[in-house]
Amino acid sequence: MREIQLEVLRYSPETDSEPRFETFQVPCQEDWVVLDAINHVKDHMDSSLTYRWSCHMAVCGSCGMMVNGEPVLSCKAFIRDYPDKIRVEPLANFPIEKDLVVVMDDFMEKLKASKPYIIPKEEKSIDDGEYLQTPLQLEAFKQYSMCINCMLCYAACPQYALAPEFVGPAALALTYRYNKDSRDGGKAERAHMFSKSEGVWECSFVGACSEVCPKHVDPAAAIQLGKVESAVDYFKSFLMPWSR
Amino acid sequence: MEIVSADVAIVGAGGAGLRAAIAIAQSDPSLKVALISKVYPMRSHTVAAEGGAAGVIRAEDSLEHHFNDTVSGGDWLTDQDAVELFIEDAPRQLTQLEHWGCPWSRTPEGRVNTRPFGGMKIERTWFAADKSGFHILHTLFQTSIQFESIERYDEFYATDLIVEDGHCRGVVAIEMRSGRVFLFHAKSVIVASGGAGRIFPFTTNGAIKTGDGMAMAYRIGVPLKDMEFVQYHPTGLPGTGILLTEGCRGEGGIMVNKDGYRYLQDYGLGPPDPWPRKKAMELGPRDRLSQAFWHEQQKGNCVSTTYGDAVLLDMRHLGEKKINERLPFVRDLASSYMGKDPVHEPVPVRPVVHYMMGGIHTNIDAATPIPGLFAAGECACVSINGANRLGSNSLTELLVFGQRAGLGAAEVARQVADGMPAGVETQGREAEARILGLFDREDVGESVAGVRNAMTASMEEGAGIYRTEEAMQATCDLIGQLRERVAKVPVKDKSKVFNTDLMGVLELEAMLDISQTVVHSAIVRKESRGSHQRLDFEKRDDEAFLKHSLATYRGADVPEISYCDVVITKSQPAERLYGGAAEAAAKEAKEGGSGEGKAA
Numbered sequence A: 001m002r003e004i005q006l007e008v009l010r011y012s013p014e015t016d017s018e019p020r021f022e023t024f025q026v027p028c029q030e031d032w033v034v035l036d037a038i039n040h041v042k043d044h045m046d047s048s049l050t051y052r053w054s055c056h057m058a059v060c061g062s063c064g065m066m067v068n069g070e071p072v073l074s075c076k077a078f079i080r081d082y083p084d085k086i087r088v089e090p091l092a093n094f095p096i097e098k099d100l101v102v103v104m105d106d107f108m109e110k111l112k113a114s115k116p117y118i119i120p121k122e123e124k125s126i127d128d129g130e131y132l133q134t135p136l137q138l139e140a141f142k143q144y145s146m147c148i149n150c151m152l153c154y155a156a157c158p159q160y161a162l163a164p165e166f167v168g169p170a171a172l173a174l175t176y177r178y179n180k181d182s183r184d185g186g187k188a189e190r191a192h193m194f195s196k197s198e199g200v201w202e203c204s205f206v207g208a209c210s211e212v213c214p215k216h217v218d219p220a221a222a223i224q225l226g227k228v229e230s231a232v233d234y235f236k237s238f239l240m241p242w243s244r
Numbered sequence B: 001m002e003i004v005s006a007d008v009a010i011v012g013a014g015g016a017g018l019r020a021a022i023a024i025a026q027s028d029p030s031l032k033v034a035l036i037s038k039v040y041p042m043r044s045h046t047v048a049a050e051g052g053a054a055g056v057i058r059a060e061d062s063l064e065h066h067f068n069d070t071v072s073g074g075d076w077l078t079d080q081d082a083v084e085l086f087i088e089d090a091p092r093q094l095t096q097l098e099h100w101g102c103p104w105s106r107t108p109e110g111r112v113n114t115r116p117f118g119g120m121k122i123e124r125t126w127f128a129a130d131k132s133g134f135h136i137l138h139t140l141f142q143t144s145i146q147f148e149s150i151e152r153y154d155e156f157y158a159t160d161l162i163v164e165d166g167h168c169r170g171v172v173a174i175e176m177r178s179g180r181v182f183l184f185h186a187k188s189v190i191v192a193s194g195g196a197g198r199i200f201p202f203t204t205n206g207a208i209k210t211g212d213g214m215a216m217a218y219r220i221g222v223p224l225k226d227m228e229f230v231q232y233h234p235t236g237l238p239g240t241g242i243l244l245t246e247g248c249r250g251e252g253g254i255m256v257n258k259d260g261y262r263y264l265q266d267y268g269l270g271p272p273d274p275w276p277r278k279k280a281m282e283l284g285p286r287d288r289l290s291q292a293f294w295h296e297q298q299k300g301n302c303v304s305t306t307y308g309d310a311v312l313l314d315m316r317h318l319g320e321k322k323i324n325e326r327l328p329f330v331r332d333l334a335s336s337y338m339g340k341d342p343v344h345e346p347v348p349v350r351p352v353v354h355y356m357m358g359g360i361h362t363n364i365d366a367a368t369p370i371p372g373l374f375a376a377g378e379c380a381c382v383s384i385n386g387a388n389r390l391g392s393n394s395l396t397e398l399l400v401f402g403q404r405a406g407l408g409a410a411e412v413a414r415q416v417a418d419g420m421p422a423g424v425e426t427q428g429r430e431a432e433a434r435i436l437g438l439f440d441r442e443d444v445g446e447s448v449a450g451v452r453n454a455m456t457a458s459m460e461e462g463a464g465i466y467r468t469e470e471a472m473q474a475t476c477d478l479i480g481q482l483r484e485r486v487a488k489v490p491v492k493d494k495s496k497v498f499n500t501d502l503m504g505v506l507e508l509e510a511m512l513d514i515s516q517t518v519v520h521s522a523i524v525r526k527e528s529r530g531s532h533q534r535l536d537f538e539k540r541d542d543e544a545f546l547k548h549s550l551a552t553y554r555g556a557d558v559p560e561i562s563y564c565d566v567v568i569t570k571s572q573p574a575e576r577l578y579g580g581a582a583e584a585a586a587k588e589a590k591e592g593g594s595g596e597g598k599a600a
Ligand code: SF4
Pocket: A146, A147, A148, A149, A150, A151, A152, A153, A154, A169, A170, A173, A209, A212, A213, A214, A215, A216, A217, A218, A219
């Protein structure tokens, strides 16, 4: 049992003009994660504390927050890795809805804009069975399909902080994921994601997104590669107009 | 109160709800779909399924094998017409997902690969490493984005279903971000809201799985079927309850007790060698494995952990390469949450509540007895799962019956005239008043956590792996009291915006209603079958109990329990045999000229 000081950002739009911090003394088990401490507060100290969570196993993507200034999944942030004073805040770069809950609308719109679905290269009926896809072809996009939409990368992204129009790491990684799928033929329809000024060209390649990504999606790599391919396509359109 | 009109309203945007929505959008883009979910679709609990989805694809497999495995796995409480339909549609549904982009694991030739799961004769489980549910959910969600006719209402907490003139005509839900109450007026409604594992203290289920949809249907008079059947998954991490997929054993992992002995051979699942082999030992069905744990615990053969007794899941012999390729998530979960890297150490595990076989009573078209109301996925009971679900049938189930629910609801919607009957709005306003009334409760010292913890502890005590009359009666009594107490739990957070305190009270009411159906259905089933094991009635009793239980709502009173027949088409109830016993019986049957599983 270890007692920590949990400093939580509180903000209720109906009663608070600006966010404030509230501190709770929380007795923690050795193997607890930060989310367990927050749940303890909700259950035993203040039932109005507001945050999102569900799976408690780092796969639903709902519990992202800033813990001591870093964007993390609170269900996978072990208390043992932190000092006695732990500060939790909502994910940076998003508007606060209440306490630790942020407004996700912008992110959801960006996901949608990336057209994250197979636009088939060739139509195939179910009766004809599956598309063949070798393990190597699967490898080409697999990593980029691991994104749990936790938005930690947006909270870490300096570009998104400056220019919220930037479509951002996860949406670009998802675009790249479908472009790279051997079953897909929709790259041209997604070209706007990589070519528009709010797209890939904004990225300054700090790589902060890949560093915080809990699923090793490496969105920075997707952006780099997407940028190169997008440039190639762009020049190709001048040099070889017939190739399009 | 805001009023939204749609043709079909769907509650729940997990696998089943999304599959239903896509089915409607594809079959008839003119129908407006309102997809209502208390969380963003990608947070739905389908995301946590690891192992895979069953569908016959290998040449050496057959629909008959899948049928027999499912029916015997369910201890003959499955409806065989539903199972037949299910297994036939399964490969098509999984192929459809492949076309939508699901990154299934592949063979070197580029075909979809399969792995074995417990209780199956031939490897039949399609998998995407050990994140199959995650990939299925994201594939469905992302695919659904392209359909303009699907209007999503993310983070809307549904509280009531509206029935007018005997027909289901709508849903009441709270918009979390504003606290406003919405009335979704619709021509048909689908409930696809998942299970209720959170009524137990130790579960693989996420926080959202509080049985809201089951409770809504129950309260408007739809019976909940076979609620006494609760599946324990044999391999959860002690403490957190985090699931380690059956795929661990499918790939060759073994279970040992404190002496390193493969104890499953003592419980009718041996002999241990050769290993791995299907439908034996570690690849026996989940109910048998969880029950074997209980016996080992009685014998004092467990290892002890901070969170109580456990056995060991040993995967070391699989080697680092295979573990990284096939079970990377398992490695990550066991290493971070348990401090045990399966490449180097056995991992302590114990049975953990995983799945409700029971649920909203539907027919094979996913229709409930109330016209216009459909249900699919874990919240529903078709029933293909009987008394014990076969691993990897549930992901397929939500596809097969999600689509059927969608098509059925679309058909109904086309037949219902436009316009909102006056009674729908009246009922909506009544529901709104009830919700707002919760804010007026006085604080008399009750709390969500207090009542919830009493409920979960009692459910484990009375409705756990092994059950007795006395323990169940105590739980029946306590749940009755808790239903009175929950009416006194105040909503302390008075704000409108994202009020999880309010949601906590409503979820708790739902969980108590569901708990009551579980334990009341269990106490009158005086036999042992599948996951329902009684120390006071150790045998299966087909004469008296080869029947589905139906729990019907009676307000503040306890539910009424009645029964309906099980549909048997070709497989007469027989003894469930695994391991060497099953092989011997199959050999005998072959020589006698009849098929496996004593199918006629
Ligand atoms: S790319 Fe990584 S950090 Fe960004 S949303 Fe996806 S999983 Fe989260």
